[in-house]
Amino acid sequence: MTVLRPFHLMSRTRDLLPLLLNLPAVILLLAFIAYPIGISFWMSLHRYNLRRPDQVYFHGLENYATILASSEFWNALWISLYFTFMAVLLVIVIAMAIALLLHESFRGRGVVRALLLIPWAIPGVVNGLMWVGLLGDYGAFNAMLEDSVAAVNYLFGINIVYTGMASPFVALNAAIGAHVWRSVPFACIIFLAAIQAIPTEQYRAARVDGATSWNRFRFITLPWLYHAVLVVAIFETMNGFRAFDLIYALTGGGPGDATHVIAWQTYKEAFARLDFGGANAYSYLITLITMTLAIIYIRLLYRRGLVQG
Amino acid sequence: MRMMTRRAFLKSSTAAGLGLAAGCNPAPSPGVIFKGWVYEPDLVRENLDYFERQTGIRVDYNAVSGNYHDKMVALHVGGAPMECCYVRDDDFAEWVEAGWLRPCDDLLAADPDTSATTADLFSYNLSSMTYGGKRYGLPYYTDFNIWIYNAAMLEAAGFDAPARTLDELTEQAIKVREARIRTPDGDVIEYPIMLNFRQSVLGFADWWTLNYASEISLFDDDLNPTFPDDEGRRAETVLQWLTDGINRHRIISPSSLTVGQMRDHVAGGRQVYGILNKYDLEYANNRRNSVAADEELKRSGSDALHAKVYRMAPVPSISPEQNGTLGWTRMYSLTSRCREDRMQDAWALMKFLGAKDAAGEYYTARRWFRLRGLGFAYRSLLDDPDVVAQTEQWGEIDKIREQARHVRPRENIKAPWFPDFKIYYQPEIQKVLLGQQSPRDGLARIARRCRQLIAEWS
Numbered sequence: 100m101t102v103l104r105p106f107h108l109m110s111r112t113r114d115l116l117p118l119l120l121n122l123p124a125v126i127l128l129l130a131f132i133a134y135p136i137g138i139s140f141w142m143s144l145h146r147y148n149l150r151r152p153d154q155v156y157f158h159g160l161e162n163y164a165t166i167l168a169s170s171e172f173w174n175a176l177w178i179s180l181y182f183t184f185m186a187v188l189l190v191i192v193i194a195m196a197i198a199l200l201l202h203e204s205f206r207g208r209g210v211v212r213a214l215l216l217i218p219w220a221i222p223g224v225v226n227g228l229m230w231v232g233l234l235g236d237y238g239a240f241n242a243m244l245e246d247s248v249a250a251v252n253y254l255f256g257i258n259i260v261y262t263g264m265a266s267p268f269v270a271l272n273a274a275i276g277a278h279v280w281r282s283v284p285f286a287c288i289i290f291l292a293a294i295q296a297i298p299t300e301q302y303r304a305a306r307v308d309g310a311t312s313w314n315r316f317r318f319i320t321l322p323w324l325y326h327a328v329l330v331v332a333i334f335e336t337m338n339g340f341r342a343f344d345l346i347y348a349l350t351g352g353g354p355g356d357a358t359h360v361i362a363w364q365t366y367k368e369a370f371a372r373l374d375f376g377g378a379n380a381y382s383y384l385i386t387l388i389t390m391t392l393a394i395i396y397i398r399l400l401y402r403r404g405l406v407q408g
Numbered sequence: 409m410r411m412m413t414r415r416a417f418l419k420s421s422t423a424a425g426l427g428l429a430a431g432c433n434p435a436p437s438p439g440v441i442f443k444g445w446v447y448e449p450d451l452v453r454e455n456l457d458y459f460e461r462q463t464g465i466r467v468d469y470n471a472v473s474g475n476y477h478d479k480m481v482a483l484h485v486g487g488a489p490m491e492c493c494y495v496r497d498d499d500f501a502e503w504v505e506a507g508w509l510r511p512c513d514d515l516l517a518a519d520p521d522t523s524a525t526t527a528d529l530f531s532y533n534l535s536s537m538t539y540g541g542k543r544y545g546l547p548y549y550t551d552f553n554i555w556i557y558n559a560a561m562l563e564a565a566g567f568d569a570p571a572r573t574l575d576e577l578t579e580q581a582i583k584v585r586e587a588r589i590r591t592p593d594g595d596v597i598e599y600p601i602m603l604n605f606r607q608s609v610l611g612f613a614d615w616w617t618l619n620y621a622s623e624i625s626l627f628d629d630d631l632n633p634t635f636p637d638d639e640g641r642r643a644e645t646v647l648q649w650l651t652d653g654i655n656r657h658r659i660i661s662p663s664s665l666t667v668g669q670m671r672d673h674v675a676g677g678r679q680v681y682g683i684l685n686k687y688d689l690e691y692a693n694n695r696r697n698s699v700a701a702d703e704e705l706k707r708s709g710s711d712a713l714h715a716k717v718y719r720m721a722p723v724p725s726i727s728p729e730q731n732g733t734l735g736w737t738r739m740y741s742l743t744s745r746c747r748e749d750r751m752q753d754a755w756a757l758m759k760f761l762g763a764k765d766a767a768g769e770y771y772t773a774r775r776w777f778r779l780r781g782l783g784f785a786y787r788s789l790l791d792d793p794d795v796v797a798q799t800e801q802w803g804e805i806d807k808i809r810e811q812a813r814h815v816r817p818r819e820n821i822k823a824p825w826f827p828d829f830k831i832y833y834q835p836e837i838q839k840v841l842l843g844q845q846s847p848r849d850g851l852a853r854i855a856r857r858c859r860q861l862i863a864e865w866s
Contacts, residue, residue, distance in 0.1 A: 149485060150505045150824060236663050265662035267842065353607040354665045355839040370478045371609075371831045373502065 143379035150373050162380035172381075174356055175364040176388075182275055182360055183339030189279045190335050191328060194286035199320070201287070202294045212291075219284035227348025230277040234264055234349075244269075267357030270350050274358050278345055282338060286331045293327035294320065329400050333393045340389050361385055437489065439466030440754045444494035444548075445476035451779060455772050459760045462767075465753045477609055484508040484743070491746045491754035494548055497536040497737045498610060498830070501822040504539045510742040511542040515755045522546075525763045525786065532817045533785040536737035539822055545739030546762025549776055551783030552735035552815040553617040554686045555723040558700070559716075561589045561597075561680045570681070570721045574622075574649045577601075577681070577724045581659035584680050592677040592703045599661035600680035601653065604670045605841060607834045613734055614683045615837060618646050620732035620816050621723035627819040633858040636851035642726055647840055647847035655843050665838055674718060675700060683723065686808065690781030692718050693802040714802040722811070735815035737785065787812075825861035832857050 143162055147155050166172045201212055221229070233240040241263050248261040264270050297320065305315050343362035350358040352367075365385065369378035444452065449471040456467045472479050477499055483490065484506065495503060503509050516523045526534065529547070537545040557570040562580075565587035571577035584600045591597060603614045619626055624642045628634055635643035653660035661667075661679075671688040673679055677700030684692065693714045695702040704715040722731050740762045746754050765771035770789060776782040777795060781802070789795050790809055799805045820826055833854045840850035 149481065150502050150827070152506055236667060260658075260662075262662035263666070265665040265842070267844075270666075350666075351607045353835065353838055355842055355844060356835040359835070367831050370475075370481060372828050373481065373506070 139379045140383060142376055143383055145376045147376035148372070148374045162376050163384070166377065166380055166384065171356075171359070171364060172361075172384075175359050175361040178271070178357070178359055179340055179342075179361040182271070182278070182342060183336055185272075185275045186278050186282065186339045186342075187332055187335045189275070190282045190286050191331055193279065194283045194331065195290050195324070197283065197287050198290035198294055199316075201291055215284050215287060217284075218281045221281060223281070223344030224348045226277060226281050227345045230273065230345075230349050234273050236263070264350065265354050267354055270354055271357050274342075274346060274349055277349060278339070278342055281345075282335060286335065289327045289331055290324060293324050297323045325400060329396060332396050336392050336396070337389050340385055361388075437468045439468045440491045440750055440757050441468045441470075441489050442492050442754075442757060443470045443472050443480070443483070443490055446471045446473050448780065451776075455761065455775065456757075458771070459757060459765070462760070462765060463756055465756055467757060475609065487745065489745060489747075490743045491750050492740055492742050492758055495545060495739050495741045496610075497739070497817065497821055498826075500536065500544070500739070500741075501539055501824060502827055503741075504544060505824050507744055509544050510744045510746055511544055512546075512742055512755070512758070513543050515742075515751075516543060519755070519759070521768070522759050522763045528786045528788050530735070530785055530787055530812065530815065532735045532815050533737045536817050536821070537739050545741040546758050547773070547785035548738040548740050548762060549687075549773070549782040550735065550737045550785045551686045552733050552811065553613055553683050553723070554689065554720040554733065554811060555621075555681070556674065556684050556689060556692070556718045556720055557681050558677070558679070559719050560704070561600075564589055571724055572722065572728045574646070574724050574726055578649070578653065578657055578659065581653075581681065582657055585659060589680065592699045595678075597678065597680060599659060599663075601660045601664075602667065602670065602673055602679040602682050603650075603660060603664040604667070604683065605664045605838060606666055606668050607838065608668070611830045612834055612837055613736070615647075615650075616734040616818055617683050617723055618650070619643055620734055620814075621730060622646060622725040622727070623730045623732050625819065627858075631820050631823050632862065633855040635855055636848050641848075644847050644851055645726055647837070647851065651841055651843065651847060654841055665841060672697075674698075677703070677717070684718075685783075686720070686803075686811075687781040687783050689718060689720060690714070690802045712801070716802065720803060720807050720811070731811075732814045732816060733811060735817055737817070820858075823862075823865075825858075825865045828861050829854075829858060 144157060144159055145155055146158050146161070197215065201208060201215070218226070232238055235241060244263070245261050248259050251257070252259055262269070264273060301319050302315060305319060310318070340360075341362050342360055343366055346352060346358050346360055346363050347366070352359050352363050361381070362385065365378050365381040368374050368381055372378075442456075449469075452471070453469060456469055460466060472483075476494070477496075480493065480499075480503075484503070495509065500509075516526070526543075530550070533547050533550050536550075537543060537547065555570070561584065562568070562570060565580075565584040567580060567584075571580040581600045585598070589597045589600075605612055605614060616626075619642075622642050622645075624638060624646065626633065626635055626638070626643060650660065654662055654664070667673060670682060671684060671691050674682055674684060674688070674692040675698035677698070691697050693701050693716055695705050695713060695715065698717070700717045701715040704717050705712060708715075723733050725731065740758050742751075742754055742758065760766075761772045763770070770784070770786055773782075773784040773786060773789065774792070774795070777784055777789070778798060790805070790812065796805050799808065818826075820829060823829070836845075836850050836854050839845050840847050845853075
């Protein structure tokens with residue numbers, strides 16, 4: 100029979116103490132994060148339509164197979180990929196340009212930095228409604244676009260019919276524009292923080308060596324920003340794939356299926372068709388795609404040695 | 409500053425936690441729990457206050473903001489306590505199938521006075537509140553779509569009457585456009601016709617309206633789609649007319665695909681023709697909302713509230729002898745979670761709101777009509793002198809009576825697959841209107857999906 104000595108007891112208590120202290124947090128994480136993730140995956144393996152609550156049964160990967168075989172999914176995926184690609188690209192370019200500008204000293208810089216945050220603070224649906232106002236029939240942007248098309252028609256003697264947000268091309272790209280407008284501030288803050296961490300000695304040395312401003316940007320600023328670019332790219336990719344509230348308010352998925360992004364398709368499965376099995380499967384597919392893209396980003400940058408672990 | 413000890417902090421935290429837990433499980437409401445979408449909640453509350461005074465029954469009313477369908481789905485799935493609620497005919501079959509609504513045949517059978525009001529209902533309203541042979545509701549409001557035209561604008565373009573057929577309408581609208589009629593703001597009207605083809609939870613009511621105007625049946629008795637090879641391919645003809653109107657003749661505004669609130673457009677005097685909910689004609693001809701009505705009344709030096717700037721006409725059809733339109737129903741229904749000890753109170757509330765009050769009057773329906781022009785489901789009200797007099801201020805009662813004879817609900821609205829159909833057909837129709845596919849191909853795709861859904865749900 101083993102007799103526990105006081106020393107062992109103290110040692111075991113010492114070992115258990117961190118676990119016990121973490122237990123409340125672990126329980127909360129399990130209850131509010133792990134459980135919903137697990138249950139939604141379980142639901143994605145079921146036929147579970149609320150219109151037929153008496154016909155819930157396990158049918159394995161059939162929801163996934165049905166989605167992957169549907170043209171709606173592939174159409175939504177391509178639209179989401181275009182939306183996300185354009186959004187990530189524009190956010191990185193515009194945010195970086197603004198961050199570089201805000202890094203310079205000028206009068207009123209503090210005010211401009213504060214103003215920059217406003218779009219980020221606006222909820223997605225409100226952002227969508229605001230752009231509806233701007234791009235709608237009586238909106239200022241709509242009037243500008245309409246007048247521009249009229250001017251082009253007049254100058255070149257052609258007859259382009261301006262249809263505003265009824266044009267699939269305009270609607271999709273307007274949605275991207277509205278998404279970018281709201282996303283730029285966050286990216287800008289990340290870039291600004293990264294720029295401020297660049298040692299100024301490197302710029303001084305480059306100037307002594309006669310480097311042009313483009314070369315200073317290319318060989319000093321940009322390499323220092325790769326980590327920030329990675330963070331922004333991953334974050335914005337996730338945001339792009341999850342874009343829903345803006346689409347809901349701005350285009351309602353139309354015209355046609357021009358703005359049927361994958362998150363919109365998920366919403367339709369869940370709340371229009373009440374197919375919670377299918378909607379959960381859609382959610383997991385979005386997660387899978389986003390994770391795959393994130394892994395690709397990280398591997399690309401690691402492979403090039405641009406980011407250290 | 410007084411410092412809090414660790415022990416005191418733990419005690420107060422525990423007390424706060426327990427308080428929160430208790431708050432999450434509140435005592436059951438002593439009144440009838442009643443939920444509806446946000447439409448004039450103050451007026452609803454006034455009606456309920458009157459009911460409470462009449463009966464002494466308390467009502468816990470909650471206006472559910474945002475997307476009513478989605479939020480109510482969440483409430484139903486979550487088992488939120490609720491005695492009765494508003495139901496759209498669009499969601500009706502879905503909610504019955506899900507087991508969220510309770511039939512009220514037993515309550516009607518035990519209540520001869522309310523049961524007698526059934527005979528006074530328009531048939532499309534009664535049909536819309538019945539599923540599987542069981543009655544599930546009493547009407548909140550109901551209406552049908554009407555074709556409207558701006559008489560002064562037509563006159564300015566040289567016409568004294570609106571077109572009756574779709575072909576006549578094309579010719580007339582082209583001439584109206586060429587006459588460069590101006591809005592009250594002075595803008596030239598580029599497109600005389602604006603319709604509502606924005607994707608929404610309610611679907612394309614205007615598509616149904618135009619089809620029903622030409623007396624097209626889109627589904628047979630077994631709810632199989634009849635298009636695109638229906639008799640004379642009329643569904644295709646209607647869709648082709650719409651497509652040509654947008655892309656070829658440019659008489660229908662492309663904004664029809666994006667604009668939501670049609671009545672505001674009309675009230676702004678920005679269109680010559682369109683389809684409106686009948687009750688929105690009151691809004692469009694009321695100077696409080698309508699620039700067009702206000703301008704007209706100022707011109708004539710009248711201090712009246714309404715001007716008949718916009719008038720109603722039969723919806724243009726393929727042939728002149730055809731007539732029809734779409735009607736819909738909004739109803740009050742008992743939920744399946746209605747508490748047994750509140751059942752009679754909830755039924756009393758339903759009767760007050762959806763039928764007659766304690767004095768035997770259609771109190772609520774009349775009040776909605778009087779204050780907001782909302783349509784009613786009871787035929788006898790069309791002959792009520794007050795209703796007639798008020799209607800004549802902004803509309804024409806004879807035309808309304810005539811149109812009311814030709815109203816149809818959507819044929820497949822009670823199919824279990826209607827929600828799936830609704831989200832499928834809207835983008836497909838829009839693709840046709842955008843010229844991305846032909847009307848025939850679009851209709852064929854919709855029909856194919858309908859057949860898939862029928863197989864899936866049978």
